[in-house]
Amino acid sequence: MWRLFENNNGLNWIRAELATDNEYLMSYDRLTPSSDVQYLFTVKKDSNGYRAIAYPPTYVLCPNLADRYSIVNNKEEAIDDCEWMSAERKEFIKSRFPYWEKWAKQDNRGTICGGDRE
Numbered sequence: 268m269w270r271l272f273e274n275n276n277g278l279n280w281i282r283a284e285l286a287t288d289n290e291y292l293m294s295y296d297r298l299t300p301s302s303d304v305q306y307l308f309t310v311k312k313d314s315n316g317y318r319a320i321a322y323p324p325t326y327v328l329c330p331n332l333a334d335r336y337s338i339v340n341n342k343e344e345a346i347d348d349c350e351w352m353s354a355e356r357k358e359f360i361k362s363r364f365p366y367w368e369k370w371a372k373q374d375n376r377g378t379i380c381g382g383d384r385e
Contacts, residue, residue: 306332310339319345324352328363328385333371336364359385 309320
């Protein structure tokens with residue numbers, strides 16, 4: 268099953284036929300986890316602005332993204348909805364949102380290190 272489409276002309280043809288413009292289909296065996304997404308969460312933009320929908324259990328807060336926290340509503344509820352995050356982690360993340368939002372509004376934030384995260 269590993270690399271199902273690799274060197275299989277019949278399956279590659281089917282994949283090519285199913286894809287539309289600006290779309291490339293791949294089998295699940297080619298997907299791998301990425302540590303780059305630990306800072307990302309799902310939002311939806313509506314008439315009230317940005318609303319948090321879902322957070323991954325690996326979510327971390329960091330200073331270089333702190334200015335974005337304040338423009339998103341529903342953060343706490345979306346954190347609570349993450350079934351794979353421990354209760355302790357949920358409470359910690361929610362308790363830190365106000366700190367990072369306040370910090371982001373400061374004029375002099377000092378040096379931001381990309382390795383700083385919690």
